[in-house]
Amino acid sequence: MGFPDRIERTVELAQPPDKVWPALTTAEGLASWFGNEATIDLRPGGRAWMRWTDGPTVDMRVERVEEPAIFGFTWPIYGLPEDDPRRTYVEFTLEPAGAGTRLRVVETGFAQLPEDVFRKAYDGNTQGWASELAELVAYLDAA
């Protein structure tokens, strides 16, 4: 199967989880390695965003906060329109490894099927546009 639903990376860090955690979960931390600017409301359901200089601003939604072991959030899927409701889920897992941390990041949801959500929206839109445009044509014809 060549269709990736999931991206997974593990990195060994020299610092213990207590030091890695703030780098992942504070505005200051996120802005120093990930984005250029960031804000975060660190609680499940909390809003966060990151902004890149000369780049996009990405809205995130905090999903899991289990200090200092698990931090999860969702964010938009790169390449889709801004108002597209589909998002991927990113989860950082911090595990003590010697004096440092084994940090695992798993991003899932790339292969989420459009069938349930999207087909309805798409078919609805297709029909909607057809009737809207037909109405516009009728309106213009009548004028």
Next chain:
Amino acid sequence: MPPDVRALAEPDVEAIAEQVFTALADPSRRAILAALASGGPATATDLAAGLPITRQAIAKHLALLAEAGLVWPEPGERRRVRYRLRSEPMRVAQQFLAALARDWDSPLDALKDHLDRSDRQPAATPLRETRGHDG
């Protein structure tokens, strides 16, 4: 709770993506899709008028694009078939590309650098005691 993320893609998703990439690999088909995207639904004859491709070749490409679900044939005037762009398969392919484009390696390298740099600098606030694991 994390959102309910579906497990692996069903086989037809990959087939859809593959058809999209095959369709887009040909410059004439890209031109046809671009014309439908910018100009709206059109017949093979309409498309032939605006593109440097014969009507016969266009009809052949349109059949392939319809097979891939990228265009939708609908009845037009005088019993001619009009083709409408259908973006849904593109979205499936787009998610494939998104997974390839999401680059975690650079940010993780940056995180490593960031932590190593802050390690060398005196901390602004006292750090909590670290866990007592030995190498």
